[in-house]
Amino acid sequence: GAGVSQSPSNKVTEKGKDVELRCDPISGHTALYWYRQRLGQGLEFLIYFQGNSAPDKSGLPSDRFSAERTGESVSTLTIQRTQQEDSAVYLCASSLGFTSGIQYFGAGTRLSVL
Amino acid sequence: DAKTTQPPSMDCAEGRAANLPCNHSTISGNEYVYWYRQIHSQGPQYIIHGLKNNETNEMASLIITEDRKSSTLILPHATLRDTAVYYCIVRAGGVSNFGNEKLTFGTGTRLTIIP
Numbered sequence: 525g526a527g528v529s530q531s532p533s534n535k536v537t538e539k540g541k542d543v544e545l546r547c548d549p550i551s552g553h554t555a556l557y558w559y560r561q562r563l564g565q566g567l568e569f570l571i572y573f574q575g576n577s578a579p580d581k582s583g584l585p586s587d588r589f590s591a592e593r594t595g596e597s598v599s600t601l602t603i604q605r606t607q608q609e610d611s612a613v614y615l616c617a618s619s620l621g622f623t624s625g626i627q628y629f630g631a632g633t634r635l636s637v638l
Numbered sequence: 639d640a641k642t643t644q645p646p647s648m649d650c651a652e653g654r655a656a657n658l659p660c661n662h663s664t665i666s667g668n669e670y671v672y673w674y675r676q677i678h679s680q681g682p683q684y685i686i687h688g689l690k691n692n693e694t695n696e697m698a699s700l701i702i703t704e705d706r707k708s709s710t711l712i713l714p715h716a717t718l719r720d721t722a723v724y725y726c727i728v729r730a731g732g733v734s735n736f737g738n739e740k741l742t743f744g745t746g747t748r749l750t751i752i753p
Binding site: 527528555557559565566567568569572573574579583615617622625626628629631632633 | 670677679682727741743746
């Protein structure tokens, strides 16, 4: 079946603009995760959803970052008033449930803030 | 904190076994060892995981020491497509404790397969 799908694959924006990144998880996966990966670095956890609720938002770097999930499916990560330090690859992953450590990752959205 | 220590880079000749070490000396009794890899410009890919017994699947083998303080991922016959960054991660299993659901990635080992 289809894997985790993210869109857009690339996004170039100007400093101060808002951006929305989308994630379509694998059908039936109740857990969904957002990570950020800066150039040459490891992945940083941002937020986790179980169903439509977000029990762990501890990784969101500032109040400019928010995320929602609807219908236990699609999730959107929104970054308001983007800054140059927001430039990174944003990765989404899904898993069957929160107890599973097997996460399936999308290819990511490469965000460039000019 | 990643709670694991890996060498930053390794080389392996094509066709040979690649042995990637990982130290996790502070691992708890309920924590599993997971291995993921990230090929350039792709998202991470799950490889294998284990608690205390050695595990094998179609991709790799995982050897965990008896004291569980270290493990080795073995790619038995490395190919050029195995060139990637390999991440060793410890994560609690079973019933969720708040904050334990995520994967905590360190800097991993950059494995280069040499033709």
